[in-house]
Amino acid sequence: MGLCGTSALGLLGGCGAIGGEPALPPAGTIGKAAFLAPLSGPQSSVGQMMRAAASLGGNDIGPGAEVAVYDSGGSEEQAVAAAQAAVAGGAQMLLGPLLSGQSRAVAAAVGRVPVVALTNDSTVAGGNLFVFGITPLQSARAVIGFAATRGKRRVGVVVPSTAFGQLHAAAAAAVGAGVGASVLAPVVTDTAAGLVDRLRSDGTLPDAVYLPVVGGAFTEQAAVLKAAGIQILGSDQWSAIIPYRTPALLDAWFAAPDPIRYEAFALAFEEQSGGEAGVLAGLAFDAVEMARLLGRLGQQNRAGLLRDGGFDGVLGPYRFTEGGQCDRALAVLGVQQGATVLIGATGA
Numbered sequence: 110m111g112l113c114g115t116s117a118l119g120l121l122g123g124c125g126a127i128g129g130e131p132a133l134p135p136a137g138t139i140g141k142a143a144f145l146a147p148l149s150g151p152q153s154s155v156g157q158m159m160r161a162a163a164s165l166g167g168n169d170i171g172p173g174a175e176v177a178v179y180d181s182g183g184s185e186e187q188a189v190a191a192a193q194a195a196v197a198g199g200a201q202m203l204l205g206p207l208l209s210g211q212s213r214a215v216a217a218a219v220g221r222v223p224v225v226a227l228t229n230d231s232t233v234a235g236g237n238l239f240v241f242g243i244t245p246l247q248s249a250r251a252v253i254g255f256a257a258t259r260g261k262r263r264v265g266v267v268v269p270s271t272a273f274g275q276l277h278a279a280a281a282a283a284v285g286a287g288v289g290a291s292v293l294a295p296v297v298t299d300t301a302a303g304l305v306d307r308l309r310s311d312g313t314l315p316d317a318v319y320l321p322v323v324g325g326a327f328t329e330q331a332a333v334l335k336a337a338g339i340q341i342l343g344s345d346q347w348s349a350i351i352p353y354r355t356p357a358l359l360d361a362w363f364a365a366p367d368p369i370r371y372e373a374f375a376l377a378f379e380e381q382s383g384g385e386a387g388v389l390a391g392l393a394f395d396a397v398e399m400a401r402l403l404g405r406l407g408q409q410n411r412a413g414l415l416r417d418g419g420f421d422g423v424l425g426p427y428r429f430t431e432g433g434q435c436d437r438a439l440a441v442l443g444v445q446q447g448a449t450v451l452i453g454a455t456g457a
Contacts, residue, residue, distance in 0.1 A: 140404030142176045143195030144397060145205035145215070150183025152207060155389060159207075159227075161382040162390035163397045165374075172198075175404055176397045181206040185214040192219050201409040204241075204396040207389075209233045212240075223411055225399075227392050230276070234433030239414060241396060241435055243366075243388060243424070245280035248321060248344035251364040251439040253281060254288035255453040256317050261340050265308045265315035266295040269325050277321040277344065292319075301329035305337045317342050323350055331357035345439065348388055352444045359444055366391060366424040367440040368451060374423035388424070395422030 144163050147156035160178050164170045170178045177198070179191040188211035192203055196219050203224045206212055212226035216238035226233070229242030253264055266281045268274030278295035285292030293315055296307045308314055318334050320327065321344035334341050335357040343352070343363030352358045366388065374394060378386035399420050403413040419428030419436075427437040441453035 139175060140201045140400075140407060140409040141174075141199045142202040142204060142397075142400035142404060142409060143192070143198070143200035144170065144176050144178045144393070144400075145181040145188060145191050145195070145203060145207075145211075146178055146393070147183060147207055148178075148180040150187070152183060155207070156180070158382075158384060158387070158390055159205075159393040161384065162378060162386070162393040165377055165381055165394055168397060168401075170397075176204070176400050181211060181215075185211050188212075189214050189218045192224075196222055202400055202403070204393075204400055212238060221411075223409070223414055225396055225414070227389065227396065231434060232276075236433065237411070239429050239433045239435065241392060243345045243392075243437065243439070244435070245277040245321065245344065246283060247435075247437050247439055248346075248364040249277070249280040249319070250284045250288060251454075252342045252344070252362055252441055253284055253290050253292065253319060255362060255441040256340065256342055257289040258453075261317035261342075262290045263293070263316045264290050264342070265293050265318040265339075267304065267308075267318055267320050267330055267334075268295055268297055269299050269322055270297050271322070274322050277319075281319050281321075298330075299325055301326050301333045304330055304333050305339075308339075314339060316340065319343075321346060323347060328355055328357065331355065331361075335359075345388065352449055353447055359446065361444045362441055362452065363444070364439045365442050365449075367438075367454060368442065368449070370425060371423055391422070391424040395420075395424055395427075398422065 146159045147153060163178060179195050181188040181191045188206045192215040203222060205227050206215060207227045209228040209230035212228050213233050216224045221237055223237050225239045225241050227242050228240060229244050231240050231244040231246055234240040266278050268278045281292050293310060317340035319342040323346045331341055341361040343361055345364050347363040348365045375386040378390055403409045414429045425438040427435050429435055440451055442449040443452040
């Protein structure tokens with residue numbers, strides 16, 4: 110969207126050019142979209158943060174606005190009711206909801222209206238449903254691909270015994286050959302006990318180990334890998350923690366949005382809302398700016414989402430595919446003493 114201006118909020122206000130557009134056409138007889146955020150229910154604090162991001166830079170998000178916010182609640186029924194109300198009110202495109210189950214239900218309920226869901230579950234994509242969240246596949250492609258360029262081509266994978274762990278393991282396996290890496294069969298475990306022995310194949314350890322899921326035995330597993338001298342790799346999930354505060358993650362590499370590009374947005378978000386911007390805040394802002402652009406161009410439809418030039422956002426450049434997936438460029442960050450630093454990037 111082109112960042113311009115001098116103050117943090119000025120960096121965002123009055124901009125909006127995406128994917129090479131010089132500027133948004135003026136408001137007038139334009140398209141309308143709806144943003145479905147969980148303003149009530151168990152995810153309400155996340156929803157309020159997303160609403161703050163959607164209104165950043167002075168965007169009107171009230172009834173009748175270019176992009177109006179609706180409460181998707183915490184259930185599929187609430188999300189469907191919000192989506193139907195939005196479409197009845199003239200919305201030509203839906204942004205959100207956040208959860209995969211809600212996203213499937215909404216897409217089924219609104220016919221051909223495009224649904225740009227903020228879920229990171231790539232398995233729900235297809236038809237009128239586009240997945241906008243940062244997916245396990247995007248993270249794996251970025252960091253495992255970067256590792257291969259640094260000579261770390263034999264990669265182990267350690268994930269917990271959860272559905273989310275399985276998604277990350279499958280993503281790592283899917284990207285291996287394409288980025289010049291040999292990805293070993295995953296070690297599925299909820300403990301650090303015996304981890305190094307389980308990673309040995311033909312008596313040798315892998316060049317690097319992908320540890321994508323934060324939580325559970327994550328810290329203990331990282332400590333065991335660090336002690337064994339193995340290069341540790343991580344996913345965008347690491348953005349939710351402060352990696353350099355975990356000694357075992359020193360010198361690790363992980364996938365994340367480009368911090369240089371993201372900094373102006375994070376400062377503006379903090380200035381306006383008083384809160385800290387996370388990845389979901391960036392997704393919310395990027396989705397709203399994309400919908401505003403397509404609305405003013407009269408392209409709030411499937412063809413508009415699939416535009417050749419793709420889009421540019423605070424989380425980096427991206428484009429949608431025919432199958433409803435999102436090809437997204439991510440950076441690779443290195444964990445150093447007291448900081449994380451940009452060491453690589455991938456193209457969308």
